[in-house]
Amino acid sequence: MSKMGTKCVQGGYTPKNGEPRQIPIIQSTTFKYDTSEDMGKLFDLEADGYFYTRLANPTSDYVAKKICEMEGGTAAMLTSSGMAASFLAVFNICSCGDHFVSSSAIYGGTYNLFAVTLKRMGIDVTFVSPTASEEEINSAFRPNTKLLFGETIANPALDVLDIEKFAHVAHKNGVPLIIDNTFPTPVNCRPFLWGADIVTHATTKYMDGHGSAVGGAIVDSGKFDWTKYPDKYPGLCTPDESYHGITYTERFGIEGAYITKAVAQLMRDLGVAPAPMNSFLLNLGLESLHVRIKKHCENALAVAKFLEANENVAWVKYPGLDSSPDKPLVDKYLKDGTCGVVSFGIVGGREAASKFMKSLKVIAIETHVADARSCCLHPATATHRQLSDKELEECGVSPDLIRVSVGLEDAEDLIADIDAALKNI
Ligand code: PLP
Numbered sequence: 001m002s003k004m005g006t007k008c009v010q011g012g013y014t015p016k017n018g019e020p021r022q023i024p025i026i027q028s029t030t031f032k033y034d035t036s037e038d039m040g041k042l043f044d045l046e047a048d049g050y051f052y053t054r055l056a057n058p059t060s061d062y063v064a065k066k067i068c069e070m071e072g073g074t075a076a077m078l079t080s081s082g083m084a085a086s087f088l089a090v091f092n093i094c095s096c097g098d099h100f101v102s103s104s105a106i107y108g109g110t111y112n113l114f115a116v117t118l119k120r121m122g123i124d125v126t127f128v129s130p131t132a133s134e135e136e137i138n139s140a141f142r143p144n145t146k147l148l149f150g151e152t153i154a155n156p157a158l159d160v161l162d163i164e165k166f167a168h169v170a171h172k173n174g175v176p177l178i179i180d181n182t183f184p185t186p187v188n189c190r191p192f193l194w195g196a197d198i199v200t201h202a203t204t205k206y207m208d209g210h211g212s213a214v215g216g217a218i219v220d221s222g223k224f225d226w227t228k229y230p231d232k233y234p235g236l237c238t239p240d241e242s243y244h245g246i247t248y249t250e251r252f253g254i255e256g257a258y259i260t261k262a263v264a265q266l267m268r269d270l271g272v273a274p275a276p277m278n279s280f281l282l283n284l285g286l287e288s289l290h291v292r293i294k295k296h297c298e299n300a301l302a303v304a305k306f307l308e309a310n311e312n313v314a315w316v317k318y319p320g321l322d323s324s325p326d327k328p329l330v331d332k333y334l335k336d337g338t339c340g341v342v343s344f345g346i347v348g349g350r351e352a353a354s355k356f357m358k359s360l361k362v363i364a365i366e367t368h369v370a371d372a373r374s375c376c377l378h379p380a381t382a383t384h385r386q387l388s389d390k391e392l393e394e395c396g397v398s399p400d401l402i403r404v405s406v407g408l409e410d411a412e413d414l415i416a417d418i419d420a421a422l423k424n425i
Pocket residue numbers: 081082083084086107109110151155180182183201202203204205214215216
């Protein structure tokens with residue numbers, strides 16, 4: 001299967017003769033065995049199979065396999081949320097006393113996870129601007145730096161990351177590049193083609209696409225050779241005494257070590273597993289992702305162009321606009337489209353933003369993006385309210401910024417709604 005649309009529809013699950021056409025929902029916490037020895041082989045990771053849904057479940061595995069195929073990876077797992085995916089992706093190779101480098105233009109929740117919660121766990125982060133030069137990114141590295149992190153299209157700043165530049169610096173320093181690819185999805189960008197080593201997703205967004213199920217995914221490209229740096233990645237390259245003395249790289253190779261460790265160790269201990277029903281819902285979303293994301297992008301471009309020409313709008317940021325400063329990066333990494341999210345600054349600042357949002361009839365106020373239904377948010381008073389002005393600036397969020405997640409309604413209706421609300425400020 002080579003084309004993305006076919007992967008979206010049929011990837012991950014091929015029924016045999018007489019089996020269900022749709023992926024089965026295995027809504028069971030546990031699995032039955034005839035002998036203890038049979039089950040023991042599963043615990044030792046010597047046989048494939050399932051024993052407890054906190055670690056693995058067939059429904060979730062079908063969907064992880066589909067996302068893995070879409071990203072072009074070698075192994076993948078689902079998590080109960082996008083935050084869980086970001087946390088596990090980092091914590092799988094960072095321990096107390098370690099350090100990592102991240103683009104500062106990332107989702108506010110991820111920023112907080114990195115700057116506050118991981119710091120409390122003894123894991124230090126240095127943020128760099130997504131537009132920093134290779135030298136500047138390089139200078140943030142320390143001897144104990146374990147990874148570099150960024151978002152393909154930052155939420156809500158909408159900056160496009162120069163993935164190749166970040167991958168180059170990461171690899172020069174002997175660490176993997178982890179990319180949160182939530183906004184473009186693999187339909188519009190496949191970071192592994194540009195040197196990223198691990199990709200994360202908030203599947204809650206376009207992949208689910210209907211505001212139905214919170215979820216996350218982690219995919220490994222299988223390209224980063226942990227065994228070249230055994231002292232830096234002891235968790236992958238030396239025996240895991242908490243898991244029968246397995247050395248993940250020896251048993252599963254560089255293609256499978258990272259995800260196997262994340263499942264066997266972190267999922268076991270932290271329990272951030274998705275519900276099988278949520279994995280099923282996610283799969284329904286994935287089946288139409290390639291069709292939906294195109295329409296999200298078309299509608300977002302129409303809305304962005306309308307906003308650009310409106311006198312009550314101070315500025316518009318949409319990576320798909322010809323006027324976007326990120327156009328060269330879009331032409332390189334996002335040829336098929338960017339995302340459905342548009343940010344703009346309203347003339348009159350915070351007060352006008354509040355009036356504008358109250359007047360909308362079709363577009364709802366929500367802490368969400370990437371839904372079939374259009375929604376909008378004022379991050380400075382909502383998702384990002386815990387950040388200081390300086391931190392807001394670092395994330396690319398100004399106090400007048402309104403984020404509109406353009407849905408799948410008719411663009412004419414959305415533009416009429418925005419037009420009427422702008423006349424009302
Ligand atoms: N990454 C990005 C880019 C996001 O936009 C979000 C949520 O908005 C997350 C991660 C976190 O995902 P979740 O809300 O599913 O935990």
